[in-house]
Amino acid sequence: MLHIVIPVFNRLSFTLACLDSLRKQTDQDFKVVIVDDGSTDGTAAALNDKYPEVKVLTGTGSLFWTAGVNLGLRYALDQGATWLMTMNNDVVVYPDFVANMMKAANSRPPALYGAYELDAVTQEPIYSGGWLNWRTGSFRRLLDDVAPDQRRGQWPSQNLPGRGLLIPRVVFDRIGLFAADILPHYYADYDFTHQARLAGFEVYLNFDARLGTYPEESGDQHNRKRKSLRNYYNHLFSIRGGANLRDFTQFARRNCPPLYLPLFLANGYMRRILGYWL
Incomplete structure (x- = not known):
């Protein structure tokens, strides 16, 4: 069933x-x-x-x-x-x-x-x-x-x-x-x-x-559409933030092959920190 x-x-x-x-x-x-x-x-x-x-x-x-x-x-x-x-x-x-x-x-x-x-x-x-x-x-x-x-x-x-x-x-x-x-x-x-x-x-x-x-x-779309420092913070750190840096890090550590982890994290942080404003 x-x-x-x-x-x-x-x-x-x-x-x-x-x-x-x-x-x-x-x-x-x-x-x-x-x-x-x-x-x-x-x-x-x-x-x-x-x-x-x-x-x-x-x-x-x-x-x-x-x-x-x-x-x-x-x-x-x-x-x-x-x-x-x-x-x-x-x-x-x-x-x-x-x-x-x-x-x-x-x-x-x-x-x-x-x-x-x-x-x-x-x-x-x-x-x-x-x-x-x-x-x-x-x-x-x-x-x-x-x-x-x-x-x-x-x-x-x-x-x-x-x-x-x-x-x-x-x-x-x-x-x-x-x-x-x-x-x-x-x-x-x-x-x-x-x-x-x-x-x-x-x-x-x-x-x-x-x-x-x-x-x-989606909850994070409201953060993206209404650009502000507060929504930027929520985008990166709120539990409902689509670019939550903590959760991205946890996902990467659990799943990324160790050889590529530093590069994957660096690319990911850059995309999330800058992508909101772009």
Whole structure:
């Protein structure tokens, strides 16, 4: 049985749209677990009223993404889940999303699968995985490597985000949950998929499993769009800062080959410190 784990903090309209899209799936053989981490916008009441089939777990109000996901994953694993999926509430999935994910999952030995992300409004491609160059700190996107008419099926990828990430239970048995103690919000999903690869599991981007995202709605986008010294500080040091220097350092130390670590860190710090203003 597949369990889909969605951490939530406010933004009720996104959560409702996400759950509505899951209700429209052609394959309904799954359960949804919402981790409501102290929402103050009526999320708990709305879920209880509109989605009685959804399991709601209550957080402490300070879980952030990683600990929130882990809370839901522990519950799902205790329920006997054989496949688990992490998903953000600010996505909407296409009707055949679950069906195409499970079709891929049953086509080969246990592997991890990520979603093909499109802009929910314009339908333009946003993200499809890729490969990180440890020496230069650059990222080669599958969107650049794979022509539009070839974007189907599954393509190997190095790292994947947690927005629609399908994971077999055996991965958790081998490497544990997400690294909430050192990566509380950003980088935890990329860290997890890379750690899974190091443990011998293959990682694929599934072009057949599409979801819509709202790229302007991430917490760090507000820091980037409203340039100020305060937002610059949040960008670099806040838990929700997309360029958080501490978390980047932790990710690099855990995953980068030692030979390239000094150069990777230097390139990464430069991109993050200067990139905000550029």
